[in-house]
Amino acid sequence: MPDKIAVIDFGGQYAHLIATKVREAGVYAEILEPDHDVELLRSYKGLILSGSPALSSQDEFAMNGDIFTGGVPILGFCFGHQEIAKFHGGKIEHKGQEYGRSVLRITAESPLFEGLSKEETVWMSHGDAVVSPGDMEEIGVSVSPDGKIQRYSALQHMPLKHFGLQFHPEVDDTPNGKKMIENFVLKICSCRKSWTQKTILDTIENSLGKNTLHKKVVMLVSGGVDSTVAAVLLGKFLPSENLHFIHIDTGLMRENESAEVISLFERQGLLNSMEFIDASRKFLSKLEGISDPEEKRKIIGDTFVEVSQDLIENSSEDESFVLGQGTIYPDRIETGGSKHANRIKTHHNRVPLIEEMIKEGRVVEPIKDLYKKEVRDLGSNLGIPSEFLKRHPFPGPGLGVRCVCSDGLVENNEFEKVKKSLATIHRGAFKLGAIPIKSVGVKGDLRSYEFTATVCSEKYDLSEGSIFANVVFRFAKGVNRVLWMFGLKELPEFKPRRAYITPDRLQLLRKADKKANDLLLKHRVYEEIWQMPVIMLPVKVNGLDAEIIVLRPVRSERGMTARPYFLSENFMREMDVSLKETGSHLLAFDLSSKPPATIEWE
Ligand code: XMP
Numbered sequence: 001m002p003d004k005i006a007v008i009d010f011g012g013q014y015a016h017l018i019a020t021k022v023r024e025a026g027v028y029a030e031i032l033e034p035d036h037d038v039e040l041l042r043s044y045k046g047l048i049l050s051g052s053p054a055l056s057s058q059d060e061f062a063m064n065g066d067i068f069t070g071g072v073p074i075l076g077f078c079f080g081h082q083e084i085a086k087f088h089g090g091k092i093e094h095k096g097q098e099y100g101r102s103v104l105r106i107t108a109e110s111p112l113f114e115g116l117s118k119e120e121t122v123w124m125s126h127g128d129a130v131v132s133p134g135d136m137e138e139i140g141v142s143v144s145p146d147g148k149i150q151r152y153s154a155l156q157h158m159p160l161k162h163f164g165l166q167f168h169p170e171v172d173d174t175p176n177g178k179k180m181i182e183n184f185v186l187k188i189c190s191c192r193k194s195w196t197q198k199t200i201l202d203t204i205e206n207s208l209g210k211n212t213l214h215k216k217v218v219m220l221v222s223g224g225v226d227s228t229v230a231a232v233l234l235g236k237f238l239p240s241e242n243l244h245f246i247h248i249d250t251g252l253m254r255e256n257e258s259a260e261v262i263s264l265f266e267r268q269g270l271l272n273s274m275e276f277i278d279a280s281r282k283f284l285s286k287l288e289g290i291s292d293p294e295e296k297r298k299i300i301g302d303t304f305v306e307v308s309q310d311l312i313e314n315s316s317e318d319e320s321f322v323l324g325q326g327t328i329y330p331d332r333i334e335t336g337g338s339k340h341a342n343r344i345k346t347h348h349n350r351v352p353l354i355e356e357m358i359k360e361g362r363v364v365e366p367i368k369d370l371y372k373k374e375v376r377d378l379g380s381n382l383g384i385p386s387e388f389l390k391r392h393p394f395p396g397p398g399l400g401v402r403c404v405c406s407d408g409l410v411e412n413n414e415f416e417k418v419k420k421s422l423a424t425i426h427r428g429a430f431k432l433g434a435i436p437i438k439s440v441g442v443k444g445d446l447r448s449y450e451f452t453a454t455v456c457s458e459k460y461d462l463s464e465g466s467i468f469a470n471v472v473f474r475f476a477k478g479v480n481r482v483l484w485m486f487g488l489k490e491l492p493e494f495k496p497r498r499a500y501i502t503p504d505r506l507q508l509l510r511k512a513d514k515k516a517n518d519l520l521l522k523h524r525v526y527e528e529i530w531q532m533p534v535i536m537l538p539v540k541v542n543g544l545d546a547e548i549i550v551l552r553p554v555r556s557e558r559g560m561t562a563r564p565y566f567l568s569e570n571f572m573r574e575m576d577v578s579l580k581e582t583g584s585h586l587l588a589f590d591l592s593s594k595p596p597a598t599i600e601w602e
Helices: 014-024 065-069 079-087 177-188 197-212 225-237 257-267 280-287 293-315 329-337 352-359 372-381 412-423 462-475 503-522 569-582
Strands: 004-008 028-032 046-049 074-077 091-093 098-106 119-126 129-132 137-143 149-157 162-165 217-220 243-249 274-278 322-324 431-443 446-456 479-485 494-496 534-541 544-551 554-557 561-564 586-590
Touching: 004 014, 014 028, 014 177, 014 329, 046 079, 046 177, 065 079, 074 079, 079 091, 079 129, 079 149, 079 162, 098 149, 129 149, 162 177, 197 225, 197 372, 217 225, 225 243, 225 257, 225 322, 225 372, 243 257, 243 293, 257 274, 274 293, 280 293, 412 431, 412 446, 412 479, 431 479, 431 534, 446 462, 462 479, 479 544, 503 534, 503 544, 503 569, 544 569, 569 586
Parallel strands: 004 028, 004 046, 046 074, 074 162, 217 243, 217 322, 243 274, 431 494, 446 479, 544 586
Antiparallel strands: 091 129, 098 119, 098 137, 137 149, 149 162, 431 446, 479 586, 494 534, 534 544, 554 561
């Protein structure tokens, strides 16, 4: 059993980042809730308390104080730092806000800072601060860019091996944060470096051997990185006669997607165990005449379950098959696990039917404890080509949620209000308008479904455009997305147009998606971005039917938040030329960050 570190999750996005960094130091880390059983917590070699969006006084996040006397080394970041200081009699006050870069000035010896300079750049993001350290020793102060010194930014209590850091060592903006985490897990907690590719593979082999060696395993493979790596692992450790992979073409796939999956399985020697089903007619006929995004998602999800259930029933004579899935660690934690993580969506691997099978011990998930990067490394070790492993994420419902539909009607009152509110915004060099199409966003952790503003300007400058988009988000009502209309000097009036998912629209979207992705490779920017949904919007312009093709390239931290990635003017021009060849379509760039927009439009 490898040595383990527990990361206590007080919410926000930090816990997974911390666990990732611990694992990069070669030590296995798991995410646990603050109210986890204290006896169980004592079986870990060390604990790391995460930051939190909560203020330090909120009881909701309280953990059982007994853990502080349990003899387990503890390190806290930000909120976690304040919790440790409180235990030691320190005082926290809502003052001393620091956001962004600061310098940590190390003021005393600490094993946490071994191998570091006397001054280190660190990343701060806090409103509360420790104002008296109780019986902890100050080991560092922080100096903000304007020279202000903040006391007690790093504290320790050597006898109990407790350490607290006000800043965030887990983010890349703290360049030597990794070293501090390494010092904690390897030197202070004395963990062995035992989380390696070999231990990962051994752990997976053991878990598969125990549960599934003699059982039939049925697994749906989409062509995504996770399900492919999971399938290849099953192929490595289980007898091939027990494996039954199914690939369903929903008709909502990208160009050549199914052909590529089949070719990859052939190269991996798994093609004999694979069944290919073309269910595109079924999916498309169920989506006829549907425009509401949630309804579309539900139909696609239900049809998936329906088609796979039919297949599974037909493919296994006995009831005792096990379902294989490519679930990875964050999917598991975000849907079922953490009370405090924002529940953005229920992952398709955790719908009620599957939860029931998990309870019965009938689900096998070889990569359920791994992060994406670990899955990619493992895939590479297993001989899966790197072009495949580096592919951008693609959502389960596929192009179904990127082919935006409309009943051709718009709640006029509502749309007029949006236009009125946009009219009050000072626009400088920009033209500002709106399109009668809504999309999904996230405001204050809640789903929003609102209209889209459009901007254009003489000069192509997406960076200025995104600054202006933020002004729009601040002042406009009923808007959660802003589009830069490429190549336009004036904004035409966009009218709604009735359009649903049809083979023709999908074909156009598929072509645009392929062209846009080819351009990402050609311009060598593919690896700089997290993903680039290509979306189509039905509108009428000057009485003529048109589609707006939207490019939505983003940089992102695990898809939870996102910022637009600015494409060059040449890129957009090449894309525009290619679109004009296929019809009179307009090209747009999505300037919205997440929040308030989501990455996908639906
Ligand atoms: P949003 O649109 O919520 O997307 O900002 C965040 C990330 O999740 C992906 N996504 C999905 N992935 N099934 C999936 O497997 C889905 O239903 C789904 N919806 C969104 C999205 O592509 C982005 O990476």
